[in-house]
Amino acid sequence: MNDKLDETYKIKLVLVSVAVLSFIIGTLLLKTCIKKPPAEPSYSKNVQTTEQKAESKKPDRPRIVLTSSLPGRWYPANSAILANQVKGFLDKAKINQDIDNVMALILPHAGYTYSGQTAANGVKNAQRKYRRIVIIGPTHYFSMPDTLSLPKATHYETPLGPIPLDLEFIDKLLEHSIFQNVPNAHTNEHSVQIELPLLQCSHKDFKIVPIVAGQCSLKTITKAGEILKGLLDKETLVIASSDFVHYGPNYGYVPFTQNVPENIKKLDLDAYKFIAALDYKGFLEYKRKTGTTICGYVPIAILLATLPPSAKSHLVAQTCSGEISGDFSNSVSYLSIAFSGDWPNQPEAKPDLKSNESRLSDEDKKQLLTMARRSLLHYLDKRQVLDTSEPNIDLSDAISENRAAFVTLKKNSQLRGCIGDLVPRQPLYKSVISNAVNAGFYDRRFLPLEKSEYDKITIEISALTPPVPVASPDEIRLGIDGVILRKQGRSAVFLPQVATEQGWNLEQTLTHLSLKAGLPSDAWKNNAYFLVFQAEVFGENER
Numbered sequence: 001m002n003d004k005l006d007e008t009y010k011i012k013l014v015l016v017s018v019a020v021l022s023f024i025i026g027t028l029l030l031k032t033c034i035k036k037p038p039a040e041p042s043y044s045k046n047v048q049t050t051e052q053k054a055e056s057k058k059p060d061r062p063r064i065v066l067t068s069s070l071p072g073r074w075y076p077a078n079s080a081i082l083a084n085q086v087k088g089f090l091d092k093a094k095i096n097q098d099i100d101n102v103m104a105l106i107l108p109h110a111g112y113t114y115s116g117q118t119a120a121n122g123v124k125n126a127q128r129k130y131r132r133i134v135i136i137g138p139t140h141y142f143s144m145p146d147t148l149s150l151p152k153a154t155h156y157e158t159p160l161g162p163i164p165l166d167l168e169f170i171d172k173l174l175e176h177s178i179f180q181n182v183p184n185a186h187t188n189e190h191s192v193q194i195e196l197p198l199l200q201c202s203h204k205d206f207k208i209v210p211i212v213a214g215q216c217s218l219k220t221i222t223k224a225g226e227i228l229k230g231l232l233d234k235e236t237l238v239i240a241s242s243d244f245v246h247y248g249p250n251y252g253y254v255p256f257t258q259n260v261p262e263n264i265k266k267l268d269l270d271a272y273k274f275i276a277a278l279d280y281k282g283f284l285e286y287k288r289k290t291g292t293t294i295c296g297y298v299p300i301a302i303l304l305a306t307l308p309p310s311a312k313s314h315l316v317a318q319t320c321s322g323e324i325s326g327d328f329s330n331s332v333s334y335l336s337i338a339f340s341g342d343w344p345n346q347p348e349a350k351p352d353l354k355s356n357e358s359r360l361s362d363e364d365k366k367q368l369l370t371m372a373r374r375s376l377l378h379y380l381d382k383r384q385v386l387d388t389s390e391p392n393i394d395l396s397d398a399i400s401e402n403r404a405a406f407v408t409l410k411k412n413s414q415l416r417g418c419i420g421d422l423v424p425r426q427p428l429y430k431s432v433i434s435n436a437v438n439a440g441f442y443d444r445r446f447l448p449l450e451k452s453e454y455d456k457i458t459i460e461i462s463a464l465t466p467p468v469p470v471a472s473p474d475e476i477r478l479g480i481d482g483v484i485l486r487k488q489g490r491s492a493v494f495l496p497q498v499a500t501e502q503g504w505n506l507e508q509t510l511t512h513l514s515l516k517a518g519l520p521s522d523a524w525k526n527n528a529y530f531l532v533f534q535a536e537v538f539g540e541n542e543r
Contacts (some may be wrong), residue, residue: 070194103341110243110321126203132209151181156193225280240300245339247333379437400428405441407460492521
């Protein structure tokens with residue numbers, strides 16, 4: 001009996017020892033992946049770290065941390081276990097001696113169980129020191145036509161710690177209309193977030209530029225490439241995040257039922273031929289013709305449009321979930337592709353938007369007002385929004401580009417409805433058409449428009465610039481700036497013309513704005529957040 005107890009004691013002792021040793025090893029591995037943060041400054045001595053000194057020059061940039069939504073689902077939530085897993089991927093990955101001076105990567109973005117090793121193979125070959133890493137991933141859950149979203153934050157945090165964003169680079173991108181801050185676009189989107197722990201364990205002291213790309217046209221893809229070309233330098237790594245062919249009924253793509261593994265691989269390699277040739281137009285046409293389900297085709301095309309002709313492509317690794325699970329009835333492909341070379345120093349692309357000067361011609365304004373009126377009449381007759389998929393008139397670039405708009409309806413000089421967008425998610429003419437209907441039939445302050453009122457209605461359109469934050473209400477220019485107030489989860493907006501039409505001063509404007517948000521009248525005075533925008537306002541003559 002005592003012998004059995006001694007044996008049991010020895011087994012327990014061994015198990016405890018193994019657990020302690022595993023904890024120590026995990027902790028050591030974690031330390032290799034996480035940069036130790038600087039010690040808190042001693043305020044009594046007025047000491048500042050280098051990072052704090054840099055931030056102190058930008059007092060209007062409060063620390064905003066986005067926390068990754070993936071831990072526990074796409075990879076382990078425990079920091080030590082995650083570090084151990086990523087370290088294992090990187091240790092197993094091999095460096096291709098033929099690849100040198102990596103400037104860009106295409107990496108998969110599935111859960112680490114499936115694509116982690118393939119992605120690590122790509123990251124392992126990006127050996128040089130990078131000051132900035134730009135990650136472009138597709139949106140899987142959010143509609144953003146011809147828009148690329150950048151988060152309003154200063155850091156991105158994973159279980160391995162926070163990563164600073166390159167705010168200066170992001171500000172330069174936001175000077176262009178196709179780059180916007182779209183609320184919620186980054187909240188649950190995994191395509192960018194999944195790459196972060198791999199980078200934290202393989203590189204040190206870098207900043208990131210996380211971009212979520214919407215459903216972009218060839219024109220927007222080309223434009224994004226031109227803008228990025230003017231900003232990238234030799235210390236920048238660009239990553240396009242994408243899985244490749246999604247095969248099977250779960251993905252609505254079953255172009256063949258025989259020799260499935262071989263045919264999937266052929267589809268992937270045929271797509272890669274266009275990638276290797278840096279032919280983004282050919283790549284997009286290949287996707288259109290075959291219908292192949294490459295979810296990150298927009299980020300890949302933007303990367304190809306950005307790369308210089310001298311860049312060389314290398315297929316680093318290739319696999320698919322069918323190989324891992326042994327089940328090809330539904331399978332997703334994963335490729336890691338490296339591009340070697342240097343980003344050429346080029347002049348920055350000039351901003352194309354955000355000027356207070358008018359960009360809409362008289363003909364543009366006339367067209368938009370006509371569209372708004374046709375939209376109202378069409379809805380009155382058929383209770384359907386006017387089809388805008390193929391307009392039968394020529395559209396100028398100014399009304400075809402993404403831009404938010406408000407449509408205001410008046411009757412006998414009195415407000416009869418006003419609804420619009422603040423974030424540019426669709427072409428300006430589409431925003432006008434949809435918001436004419438919204439203002440006429442879905443403004444909860446008014447009953448839906450009746451046909452008998454149609455000839456008595458006057459239409460006014462406000463074409464907006466993207467909203468930008470201001471440090472204090474003192475920076476608001478009445479009659480020029482529209483104002484958005486946000487506080488305690490509530491918000492309200494006034495168009496630039498509201499204060500002038502009502503004869504309000506700044507304090508009166510912000511008091512009414514607070515009340516509109518459902519807040520106390522003086523809520524704007526403390527801890528409120530303000531954004532401003534400008535508008536081109538035009539309308540019909542009073543009826």
